[in-house]
Amino acid sequence: MSLVSFVETPKNASHTMRQAILESLDLIGFSFRKETKNIVIKPNMCYYWDNSTGQTTDPKFVGTLIEIIREKTSSEANISIVESDASAMKCNYTFKFLGYEKIAKQYGIKLVNLSEVEAEPVKVMVRNQNFNFMVPQIIKNADLRINIPKIKYMELTKISCALKNIFGCNPYPKKFKYHSRLSETIVALNNILKFDLCIVDGIIVSGIQPRKLGLVMAGQDPVAIDAAASQIAGINPNSVRHIMLAASEGIGSPYYIPKGMNPHHFERKYPKKRLKHKLMTRGYKLIQFLGLENQLEY
């Protein structure tokens, strides 16, 4: 079984973030290799909302991790923060909007729009469904890939964390087209883009509203991370299609050994859906089923 660490950082300050990140890595026994040359970091930048909303990774969190990486590896290692354009979001604006341009300047790292870099075609099959993706060379050639997702609710997949964040590594910008088979797409991408480490920025999470949860969670198995994230958000991982599908495809295991704090401590604080929200979600799904969702736009 995989290890997943749970660490609490009481204040949103760089030094406590640093301690929390280091402790979360120690607990899973992860150590950086000195000879690492090319490092790719994938935060969550889903839209033009900053980290105060709980929907995007805090650039300060990424900056703190970069400081740690610089100390533990060669100071000359190439570090790139990667993201791709999406149906509603243009990466080049997001880098600026969310404060990543400042981080890049401060730490001398690159910001890479995956929709604009060299990529090679790869075919993959999940549950008898064929997918053709372009895999960015920068991810393929990296010798350390780090995923820094958020924990948040998402209507289409119930929960978004480590596995869903890799959806943003697909350079194709019109991602809306994958929404009809999103779980399969997420699993297909995780099949071909294996990340070595996942550190969840759960300092502010997005449930039914944002909440300062102060959680740093680390692991090397994205399925275990997602199972833990689901439990914290009050969702049974067995009911999350992409988690179960990823497990059946051998990407990882939903069973894990918790290290550090008890995950229930965070589960109690997570702003979970109540009956009203669940009924509203059901109502919206019914409207979708009846093909009336366009009528909800004015």
Place this chain on the structure above:
Amino acid sequence: MKKVNLGLIGLGYIGKVHLKNCLKLEQANLVAVSDISKKALKLADKTGIKKTFTDYHSLLKEPNIDAVIISLPTHLHAACAISAAEKGKHVFLEKPLARNSEEGKKIISAVRKNNIKLMVGYPFRFASAFHDLKRKMESGMLGEVQIAHAINVSTGPFFHRGQSGIPRPVPKWWFKKELTGGGALADLGSHMINLTRWFFGEVSSIKAYLGHRFNFDFEDHAICVADFSSGTKAIIDVGWFSQILTLGIELFGTVAHASAYHSSSSRILTAVQLLLGKTPKIYMPHRLELQHFLYCIKEDLQPSSNGDDALKDLEAIKQAYENQIQLQ
């Protein structure tokens, strides 16, 4: 009674609101729509609009169109409004009038030369909550209003798509100050300056603090301090940083204080209204402003707000940009 034949130019976010409202107006026929996007025009096709154009000049050549609604990006306002005026069409133009007062004056000159009506879309003058508040103020029950606080904080152009919560694309022009004429102050500030002028008279002086939370060269929030001809002093707060809309005015008089907010109904009620084909509360002022425009055409009246009125908003915004308050 003869109906007014309308043409709609631009089917972006607010253009779609106008499209739906036009279809509900008893005093008008929406006869043609134009937009550069064929995908957007398909939406108009579905509603039964007979004529669609990808070039607004073609729409303006239609002889049976009496008036046009222009809901294009701000940098296109002047060229389109002037062309419409030259073709003798009455113009309903989305706010702000233009990117700057120079462009605004050119529009007004074309409107006067061609003797047509120009209304600039400031819907919150038609919100019932603000009407009631103004009536209360004018009745004297608040005494003299010494201080006011007007606020319009929302997502700005960075908003989610209706009920589903899926992010909506932001058109590129919103990121270019030279195309918008400014940031949140030009966008939301124009609404609130127009609204406070309606309450308190002309702006005598105005200063602004401009904030840049999101690291762009345009401001994403602003705090203005304005002095009005009535003697009222107002703080006007605008911002693009919040996921929730707060739009309101608070009045502090020598006798009493009062406030009014324009807001959405609950999500459930809004969804029910939409499914029943009704205008949701949040867009009712947009419908009422079009009714007012049509009434002014029929009765040969000056609309609220007309070109001169909207030019004063632009000049106040210019003054606010020029008189910046530094907080650090």
